[in-house]
Amino acid sequence: VGMTPRAPVSGMETDPGAYDSTPVALNLSRVLAGRALANQTGELAAPPHPQYAIGLFLSCLYTVFLFPIGFVGNILILVVNLSSRERMSIPDLYFINLAAADLILVADSLIEVFNLDEQYYDIAVLCTFMSLFLQINMYSSIFFLTWMSFDRYLALAQAMRCGLFRTKQHARLSCGLIWMASVSATLVPFTAAHLQHSGDACFCFADVREIQWLEVTLGFILPFAIIGLCYSLIARVLVKAHRRRGLRPRRQKALRMILAVVLVFFICWLPENVFISVHLLQQAQPGAEPCQQSFRHAYPLTGHIVNLAAFSNSCLNPLIYSFLGETFRFKLRLYMEQRTSVSALNRFCHAALKAVVPDAEQPEVRFSSVA
Numbered sequence: 001v002g003m004t005p006r007a008p009v010s011g012m013e014t015d016p017g018a019y020d021s022t023p024v025a026l027n028l029s030r031v032l033a034g035r036a037l038a039n040q041t042g043e044l045a046a047p048p049h050p051q052y053a054i055g056l057f058l059s060c061l062y063t064v065f066l067f068p069i070g071f072v073g074n075i076l077i078l079v080v081n082l083s084s085r086e087r088m089s090i091p092d093l094y095f096i097n098l099a100a101a102d103l104i105l106v107a108d109s110l111i112e113v114f115n116l117d118e119q120y121y122d123i124a125v126l127c128t129f130m131s132l133f134l135q136i137n138m139y140s141s142i143f144f145l146t147w148m149s150f151d152r153y154l155a156l157a158q159a160m161r162c163g164l165f166r167t168k169q170h171a172r173l174s175c176g177l178i179w180m181a182s183v184s185a186t187l188v189p190f191t192a193a194h195l196q197h198s199g200d201a202c203f204c205f206a207d208v209r210e211i212q213w214l215e216v217t218l219g220f221i222l223p224f225a226i227i228g229l230c231y232s233l234i235a236r237v238l239v240k241a242h243r244r245r246g247l248r249p250r251r252q253k254a255l256r257m258i259l260a261v262v263l264v265f266f267i268c269w270l271p272e273n274v275f276i277s278v279h280l281l282q283q284a285q286p287g288a289e290p291c292q293q294s295f296r297h298a299y300p301l302t303g304h305i306v307n308l309a310a311f312s313n314s315c316l317n318p319l320i321y322s323f324l325g326e327t328f329r330f331k332l333r334l335y336m337e338q339r340t341s342v343s344a345l346n347r348f349c350h351a352a353l354k355a356v357v358p359d360a361e362q363p364e365v366r367f368s369s370v371a
Helices: 006-014 022-045 050-083 090-113 124-157 168-196 209-245 249-281 300-323 326-370
Strands: none
Touching: 050 090, 050 300, 050 326, 090 124, 090 168, 090 300, 090 326, 124 168, 124 209, 124 249, 124 300, 168 209, 209 249, 249 300, 300 326
16 A cells, blocks of 8 residues: 555656646645645644733632722722812822722733733733833832832821921922932933934834833832831830830831831832843844834733733732821711711701602692592
8 A cells, every 4th residue: 555656656757648638737735735734733622822821810710809009998988088188198198199009000001911911011012102101100219119219218207307398388398309200210211212212113112221221220110219217217116115115016016017018029120120120231232123122022922921910019009108007098988877877867868859749749639630
């Protein structure tokens, strides 16, 4: 059986007229086409890559557990604090701006967490727009965390000296300056990088090495150093107060919250910055194309994991800064009681109106029936 196909082929080569090669060619082409179709079908039916499955699983976990906490928690911070403006304090004003930045970042994370193949990094315009949007909100969130740490140190350790400085007017001015600094820290480097790489067809703001160095230093190293310094000074003040007259339960909670703040900030943002730093310390391959030099193409799963960790900080901020604080819990309880009392009053009035209106309309119905 194995030798049968070879005889016509040899005959075809020696004497073309002795044997008609058309059926053999057709059969051979059909076999090759069938094998190619089978290979394509097998590739299409093959299971997805394990890295893709892992990324999809992590994205689902983030969407089910962390995203609702960050989205609903930041909305609650905005609603509760804005509904009681007359009782708004200076920390509440910072909480509102931090919640606004975190809310935008959490809402935008849905686009990023399901970008499992990093496909939009291949589109220069979309990659640049997403990078600009993410960096502005990232800087604003981190800058507000840093400023709130410094403000808490002033309120606790330098209360007598900085009483005139810590006013609502100065707090509003500080919030405006922080937003301006976030926009400037993003747009100024973007303008310089865009002018430098204007001729590149696949220019993406996220892949510029100078921008990545700036993001690591200005977005993590300096803020973490300031936050760690402020909270270490706050912890020292609380420890001294504990040695003198005993640490109150309220200050014990504050000390635990301080430790949670530093740990969550460090754990969430460290993987992202280590991932970028490792890429920056590596030299670009000489034969690689400019469009394929992004480290996210080489390590898509690692880049996806570090993005999820960074977004988790904005989801956990409401729990740490607000729900663990007694002031916000008191405001939230008061807000819910007011809403519950108003709804109960509405139900009572509606039931009373239903009880009164039929009695008032009944004589008119009888009169019309008599007429």
